[in-house]
Amino acid sequence: MSDWLVAIILGVVEGVTEFLPVSSTGHLVLATELLGFDAARWSVFNIAIQPGAILAIVVLYWRTFLAVLQGLFRREPNSVAFVRNLLIAFLPAAVLGFAFNDRIEALLENATVIAWALIVGGVAILIVERLAKTYKTGGIAGVSWFDSLRIGLVQCIAMIPGVSRSGATIMGAMTLGIERRTAAEFSFFLALPTLTGATVLQMVKHRDAITSGSLQLIGVGFVVSFLVALVVVKGFMALVTRHGFAPFAWYRIVAGGVALIALNVH
Template sequence: MNDILTAIVLGIVEGVTEFLPVSSTGHLVLATELMGYDPQKWAVFNVAIQPGAILAIVVLYWRTFLAVLTGLMKREPNSIAFVRNLLIAFIPAAVLGFAFNDRIEALLESARVVAWALVAGGIGILVVERLARTRPVGGVAGVGAGQSLKIGLVQCIAMIPGVSRSGATIMGAMALGIDRRTAAEFSFFLALPTLTGATVLQLAKHHDQIGGDMIGLIGIGFVVSFLVALAVVKGFIALVTRHGFAPFAWYRIVAGGAALAFLYRI
């Protein structure tokens, strides 16, 4: 497979999986293993195209961000609470991600860790879906500061590749009694500081690997991930509102099981 096609495939994987509770990083790691990509060559690429998916959230929710910005200028309580909650939830991942960056990168080399995490995460989603007692909270601004901190702590579990950042934050929020829609949107908005921070850290650390043809390939992956994420996020909210997260849980279990069978050659 040539480099341009590889960039397109990885861009599609990123766009489809970044905001679904199935682990985008895990799928990119498995794609590297199962399709024979050079992991060293594409590791930075996988991080560098994340802003494409982030931009999709900015475009889809531009009215929300504009309203929050306007509200902050007027010191409206809801806008202040919105930003406060996201900042509180972001802090744990920022601290741990910076402190344990090297160890986290080492885990990215293990497709088996990803496969096991996919299965375990799928089971976890089914458990939360069955046991959680949720109620409408009025959007991200209606989430309490203490709940936001707990969601941020749960998000840190996703530093294990295959766990899924969105899955961890959504299930963590639901376990705290937050309704599905708000839990999903909290996860979307929390992705902006979290993924931006992770991308900046990785690109600063591995800037020497970016140059020549890789810049063009990153551009392709960025655009593809942006366009695919636009379509996926629109349908995601409608699906989980009607059917919950169980379909994603079963997908994780099947995909993880299939990956384990391949990796262990069962």
């Protein structure tokens, strides 16, 4: 299989899974493993194309970001609270990610851990969907700083590959009583500092592995992940509004089970 086709496939996987509660990193690692790609060679690529999906959120929610920016200049309480909450939620992952980066990378090499994490995460989503009660509304600015911190702490669980960063933050927010749409959007916006920071850290650490040829492949993956994420995020919000997160939970359970079987056969 040509490198260009591999880059396109991985770009599609990243764009589809980054903001769904199914674990983009887990799917990228499993795709690399099950399709027979050289995992070591594509590991940096998988990280480098994440900004493509991040850009999709910026494009889709540009009005929100513009309103917040304008509000900050006018020191409007809602805009200040919006930024404060995201920064507070980002801090735990920033600290732990920097401190335990090498151990996290080691987990990325274990596809079996990822498959089990998909299954366990799926069961957890079903439990939260059944038990969580909504009693907090008001958008991201309406979330308290303490709830933002707790969401950020829950996000750290996603450092285990296969758990899903978006899944952890969304379910964490819902257990705190935050309604589905706000929980999902909090996860989307929190991805900007979290994934940007993780990408910069990994790119600097592995800068010697980046060549002019790999930059071209990264560019392809970036564009593909951006275009796919644009479509997926819109569909995701519509699906969640109607059916909740249960469809993603069942998908995780099935995908994790199939992956375990395939890994054992492989």
